[in-house]
Amino acid sequence: MTRDRPTGGWLRHLRAGGGRPIYLALVEALETAVREGELQPGDQLPPQRAVADQLGIDFTTVTRAYGAARARGLVEGAVGRGTFVRRRAVDDEAGLVDLSMNLPPPPQGVSLAALLKETTAAILDRTEVATLMAYHAGPGTPGQRAAGAAWLAPVLGEVGAERIVVCPGAQSALTAILTTITRSSVQSGSKPGACVIVEPLTYPGIIALAERLGLRLVACPVDDQGFLPEALARLCAEEQPAAVYLVPTTRNPVATTMGSARRRAVAAIVDTSEAWLIEDDPYSRLFDSPLPALASLAPERTFHIATLSKTLTPGLRTAFLAAPAGPMAARIADALHATTLMGSPLTTAVAVRWIRDGTADRILAGVRLEARARRAIAAEILPAARGDAEGLHVWLDLPTGLDAGGLRTLAAARGLALVTADAFAATSDHPAGLRISLGGPAKASLLREALRNVAALLEPAAIV
Template structure:
């Protein structure tokens, strides 16, 4: 096989002993698509090329391609070739992903059309060469102003001089931690925390110090004690719709946490990934201690992960300039096109419409989840929920059983900041394209949890 024919590799799957050759080609193509070897939109090799590679006549390949087209596996474009068809929303097959926290499909709003229209408008009114060139600084003045507008429901009025545009929250968190900590420093976190921060702490040589929590977040007396004993460089937390437990820190507790940090002279890193999801968000921690807080808000959980755009409100304009220089050393700049799209959506109101559509779908999915798993904890505005597990269901065994039943799950050990932590399961509701697929997956989780780990009936 010629090395350049990368989309012809699936032909190795053709089993000549598997009935008529055209059906063998069809089955090989179907399996390659189901396994993800061929992705929607990929162009298949020309029929004459396939005939040559397999050593069969042209009409056999034509028959196989025609059968694939009839089944909706491929689609043809006159003069362009044959392409793998996009998967219809009601034909979800294979592993159902309940592990990745994605915003659900936007209810009543065509995301694809919105994205295409905005990208086209951006390119029509902007010189493409200039847009896609290198850009100094962490965002233009217009982008920073748009960021301040977008975050106003959580932060109130913030000067654009304190705002930065970054290529995702992980880049922002890595850069902030790299600036304000040194190897061996302590970082106070919740007992179950964002896996990305666990990875960053390991990379930077930081000590994660889990602080006990209650239903409102950090327990104040424990936080004050740890600040005095451990002398941490920073406190990291997710106050709104915490990942993974889906709890939200109350207003008074936010004031208490800010007061403890101020008394100890400790910086706060507020990861507000889900802050814009609630219709009426609580004031951010940063509003109570703006001069101590690095506020990070990604668009990945409330608009789209593909934007790869996050906003940071630094404690001061000077701190913003320092972070801008550090970001440039690490990532150079955010993607100009996606940052321009995010800015256009905010300025033109499309971001709020998209957010409202995501909220509507999330609320319906939360209702489905509550009906099937009433013991789960979550809020109507959230895109994930938390389920406490009995001790007899260890995370590794649960993931193994779920995988065999076609479900991808993530358990507490992925979030644990220390040896002692709750045993539980985070269920993400946004992955499946259709509510019916989500409901069936949640029923599968319920069936697993109703049995014991050694029940042989769980293996299908």
């Protein structure tokens, strides 16, 4: 396949019928070929007349399909040359506007590309490449751990660097914690820690990890602030869980934040139990005045995880874990070595340098500005959606019984990638809803149009 010779091989993906217009089936066939890599950016499509003749359909149908594909950003036209697969921007790599993945939006007034080039060059000028490219085991260098403690301070307060573990992302931190504490339960001869208490709707990563490790998830009743204290105390007594897991700030996926009084109540319950508290906190640094972390209220029983993926950029693959005082940081480092070996020394060096020289705060300020502007757009277009003014996502309740798969299919037909409540469900009995992520689209104008499409999709007449 070349860019200079038109190809029609993608037409084999055409699936007509099912009540769908043929032009839409053509667009979906094209989208499939792009997503699977059969069609690459710059590849030329056959002329519309040739497609109509090959399929035995009306020329105007193909014209409409090419127009719809152009509107979705799948193709672009060059006058006198033909139609070509579009060279993709980051936000539409799969031909869809992605409202399903929580990402920080592009920071206002800051060029990540320029900063990354400048910082990488500075690191390479000042560091032996052989050292940078070698294996780096353990919880992190003293300087890296000190930078992590400084990054956590606005939420966690002053914490000793010896409690900090540098991790290649939050998921690796979760893996290390759960493998460590469940192994400790078995070795101590106490009741096997086969249970983790979560909210009915929770982070999909903890669901996947629990399944992989053979852990049982128990859903605790909640209100709009999170765990109900009475229910949590009862479950801690009855289930004797290995851990209690929560995302207290901008709760994922339901987008509300646990207040100070509830945090104190939850911390007190776990502190008097035999369970560990895992506080997954990717969003607090987006707030000008974040609430104190639960780890500051129950420091002896709490693991606090803060990834940079939601506040700066996912590409750094860096998270900081504050472990309880004592030997836990070393045990977590051992678990990380066994599961992920190490993070990327180069991207960790970038993250640490940005924290030290204030660049991280500049990026964070730009992300905050853009995140709040996008949240205001969501409030305007989807007034029923709830979420913090500083949040990267909103939550929209949906009618009970609505077919989540059908909704996602309808959304894809409109060029949208959506995620519904079933992706976050720790139990079959859970609320129906839609988490809408606001940071993924590269431009606010693209987000605005996408949210208008969501609003139109959710009109009663649109849902069958």
